[in-house]
Amino acid sequence: xxxxxxxxxxxxxxxxxxxxxxxxxxxxxxxxxxxxxxxxxxxxxxxxxxxxxxxxxxxxxxxxxxxxxxxxxxxxxxxxxxxxxxxxxxxxxxxxxxxxxxxxxxxxxxxxxxxxxxxxxxxxxxxxxxxxxxxxxxxxxxxxxxxxxxxxxxxxxxxxxxxxxxxxxxxxxxxxxxxxxxxxxxxxxxxxxxxxxxxxxxxxxxxxxxxxxxxxxxxxxxxxxxxxxxxxxxxxxxxxxxxxxxxxxxxxxxxxxxxxxxxxxxxxxxxxxxxxxxxxxxxxxxxxxxxxxxxxxxxxxxxxxxxxxxxxxxxxxxxxxxxxxxxxxx
Amino acid sequence: xxxxxxxxxxxxxxxxxxxxxxxxxxxxxxxxxxxxxxxxxxxxxxxxxxxxxxxxxxxxxxxxxxxxxxxxxxxxxxxxxxxxxxxxxxxxxxxxxxxxxxxxxxxxxxxxxxxxxxxxxxxxxxxxxxxxxxxxxxxxxxxxxxxxxxxxxxxxxxxxxxxxxxxxxxxxxxxxxxxxxxxxxxxxxxxxxxxxxxxxxxxxxxxxxxxxxxxxxxxxxxxxxxxxxxxxxxxxxxxxxxxxxxxxxxxxxxxxxxxxxxxxxxxxxxxxxxxxxxxxxxxxxxxxxxxxxxxxxxxxxxxxxxxxxxxxxxxxxxxxxxxxxxxxxx
Numbered sequence: 001x002x003x004x005x006x007x008x009x010x011x012x013x014x015x016x017x018x019x020x021x022x023x024x025x026x027x028x029x030x031x032x033x034x035x036x037x038x039x040x041x042x043x044x045x046x047x048x049x050x051x052x053x054x055x056x057x058x059x060x061x062x063x064x065x066x067x068x069x070x071x072x073x074x075x076x077x078x079x080x081x082x083x084x085x086x087x088x089x090x091x092x093x094x095x096x097x098x099x100x101x102x103x104x105x106x107x108x109x110x111x112x113x114x115x116x117x118x119x120x121x122x123x124x125x126x127x128x129x130x131x132x133x134x135x136x137x138x139x140x141x142x143x144x145x146x147x148x149x150x151x152x153x154x155x156x157x158x159x160x161x162x163x164x165x166x167x168x169x170x171x172x173x174x175x176x177x178x179x180x181x182x183x184x185x186x187x188x189x190x191x192x193x194x195x196x197x198x199x200x201x202x203x204x205x206x207x208x209x210x211x212x213x214x215x216x217x218x219x220x221x222x223x224x225x226x227x228x229x230x231x232x233x234x235x236x237x238x239x240x241x242x243x244x245x246x247x248x249x250x251x252x253x254x255x256x257x258x259x260x261x262x263x264x265x266x267x268x269x270x271x272x273x274x275x276x277x278x279x280x281x282x283x284x285x286x287x288x289x290x291x292x293x294x295x296x297x298x299x300x301x302x303x304x305x306x307x308x309x310x311x312x313x314x315x316x317x318x319x320x321x322x323x324x325x326x327x328x329x330x
Numbered sequence: 331x332x333x334x335x336x337x338x339x340x341x342x343x344x345x346x347x348x349x350x351x352x353x354x355x356x357x358x359x360x361x362x363x364x365x366x367x368x369x370x371x372x373x374x375x376x377x378x379x380x381x382x383x384x385x386x387x388x389x390x391x392x393x394x395x396x397x398x399x400x401x402x403x404x405x406x407x408x409x410x411x412x413x414x415x416x417x418x419x420x421x422x423x424x425x426x427x428x429x430x431x432x433x434x435x436x437x438x439x440x441x442x443x444x445x446x447x448x449x450x451x452x453x454x455x456x457x458x459x460x461x462x463x464x465x466x467x468x469x470x471x472x473x474x475x476x477x478x479x480x481x482x483x484x485x486x487x488x489x490x491x492x493x494x495x496x497x498x499x500x501x502x503x504x505x506x507x508x509x510x511x512x513x514x515x516x517x518x519x520x521x522x523x524x525x526x527x528x529x530x531x532x533x534x535x536x537x538x539x540x541x542x543x544x545x546x547x548x549x550x551x552x553x554x555x556x557x558x559x560x561x562x563x564x565x566x567x568x569x570x571x572x573x574x575x576x577x578x579x580x581x582x583x584x585x586x587x588x589x590x591x592x593x594x595x596x597x598x599x600x601x602x603x604x605x606x607x608x609x610x611x612x613x614x615x616x617x618x619x620x621x622x623x624x625x626x627x628x629x630x631x632x633x634x635x636x637x638x639x640x641x642x643x644x645x646x647x648x649x650x651x652x653x654x655x656x657x658x659x660x
Contacts, residue, residue, distance in 0.1 A: 043426065043427045044427065045425070045439075045441070046422060046423050050418050050422075053415050056412070056413065057412075059389075060389055060391075061390075061391045061410050061412050061413060062413065063415070063418075078441070080410040080411075081391070081410075082387075082388035083386065083393040083408050083450075085383050085386070088380050092373075092375045092376060092380075093376050095373065095375070096445075097373045097374065097375055097452070105457060105458070106453065106454070107453070108452065109375075109453075110450075110452070111375070111449060111450040111451075111452040112450075113448075115445060115448075116442065118410075118442070118443075118445075118450070119441060119442055120413075120425075120440075120441040120442075121439075121440065121441075122438065122441040123436065123438050125436055126435060126437075128435070140607070142606070143584045143585070143587070143606050144584070167434070168433060168434050171433065177434065178433055181431070205388060207386060207387075207388040208388030208389060253473070254472040254473045254474070254660060255472065255473070256473065257615065259615055276472070276473050276643055277470070277471050277643075278389065279609070279614070283614050283615055283616075284587070284614060284615065284618075285613055285614065285620055286587050286606065286620070288615035292475075292641055296638060308626060309626060311620060313606055313607075330584060
């Protein structure tokens with residue numbers, strides 16, 4: 001579970017909200033299938049030169065490709081879209097079907113649906129850095145044991161030295177990007193946050209609902225920084241996140257898995273809201289921490305996350321893993 | 331996470347082997363794309379009447395549908411095909427592309443590939459029996475919040491009344507069954523345990539290593555019963571389990587995910603050892619508790635698991651869920 005997590009998070013950005021989607025679909029058909037219209041464009045990928053497949057998943061029907069786009073390093077991610085219930089009638093009536101095999105009551109076919117019902121979600125990172133390429137490269141993972149002292153001596157200096165850019169997070173918080181994607185905002189600078197769909201969710205069905213709450217406070221790097229003073233912030237996100245998802249997507253709290261990652265993929269505090277039953281990458285016990293547990297633990301011990309040993313997987317090529325190895329902690 | 335495991339097994343039906351595929355594809359193109367030829371046919375699914383979606387997976391891009399085909403009960407399974415490396419060049423050059431959003435170096439698109447590169451594997455079971463339909467039916471899950479009081483008032487009486495049989499566990503501990511499958515035993519009646527492969531693991535590769543440690547003590551039902559007095563037992567299992575797996579399967583502790591389930595599927599304490607990176611069913615944060623965390627929590631608070639609110643998913647048809655509903659706790 002662990003090593004599929006970071007590689008599919010082009011860092012929280014993604015397509016628009018449901019209303020907008022429906023509108024666009026309509027525009028497409030009015031325009032004769034989207035050949036023309038404000039959003040159509042030339043196929044920028046026709047010039048993409050593949051150099052390597054970084055990873056792929058036959059189970060999830062995705063592939064991560066490294067290559068060149070107009071002489072720049074780029075990563076292209078293709079992932080087939082889920083099959084929607086509301087498109088079934090059209091799929092059954094409008095597809096071409098070829099028999100593969102028949103045995104007693106079982107038969108299998110290859111089915112070619114109408115193209116507009118069978119799209120591939122495509123993400124382009126360009127120019128891509130060495131770090132992006134590493135991120136999407138399939139890698140073995142190792143479980144690391146990090147004491148509170150290890151965090152101070154190994155992890156924190158590493159994070160600070162790397163100074164990972166979270167400019168794209170600031171863009172969202174300042175409405176310089178993705179403003180139209182925001183599902184909910186509490187603008188309070190102390191307990192407020194922005195809730196928006198994760199990149200991985202195309203918002204066409206709630207089965208794989210995936211939203212991210214990004215806090216307005218800019219000094220909280222991760223779970224390790226949380227103390228009881230952050231309880232109002234965490235409780236506010238939990239409460240308003242659940243209310244918003246009920247109102248907007250009609251999913252009650254009993255259908256949600258709400259959690260933090262440790263290590264996170266970027267060091268600006270954010271919380272994951274996913275649908276229970278959807279096996280979201282990174283929801284495994286080795287990386288995810290239920291927000292409800294985090295709140296209880298901080299209520300019982302304000303220093304819980306400062307002092308506990310935390311366990312998390314790191315990929316073989318993660319610089320932090322080398323630091324743990326150098327320190328003789330693996 | 332758990333309930334997606336069984337539903338993905340259409341009983342071994344499926345298309346033929348790759349060689350046959352390649353041969354057929356060739357026949358298709360010789361025949362001008364398969365419009366005619368021995369295997370083309372009329373679209374038998376155009377008359378399919380959907381009555382219900384039995385289950386689907388946004389992650390795996392599949393859907394299981396119940397309905398009528400020529401007046402007979404039928405189940406139709408659609409699953410998108412994996413993206414093949416050898417089709418990438420044609421996908422990039424021959425697709426239509428629509429921009430969804432752009433932020434900094436990230437952009438997302440909807441891509442419509444050529445239909446022959448974007449097929450849907452289709453399985454038809456017809457006539458389907460009631461058993462087929464049950465098999466493919468997804469049970470929804472709900473996240474339950476169980477306080478320490480809820481455990482005493484709702485869960486414990488339910489467990490006791492059900493008196494789930496754990497005779498098969500006693501058979502293992504007494505070597506009346508599966509004795510030849512035991513990988514390791516510490517016979518001590520206080521801190522001892524038996525380690526054996528889980529049924530899900532065929533032991534043919536370590537990629538999906540899955541072992542279970544069953545404690546000799548018979549009075550510990552679950553995580554809820556654990557206090558600091560059980561620390562020697564838990565530490566013994568953790569230590570000797572890891573040592574055994576290293577010796578026997580050559581996997582170090584840094585490649586293992588060691589955890590308990592709550593709720594467990596049987597009420598005799600047992601601990602799961604799975605390979606890190608293998609997405610074992612039930613390793614999600616909503617059901618799994620890392621043994622290392624359990625030990626730390628009990629060291630800090632001997633009553634941790636007696637007093638904390640615990641969260642876990644229950645399937646819609648679980649009798650315990652009804653009890654929580656009757657008590658107004660959902």
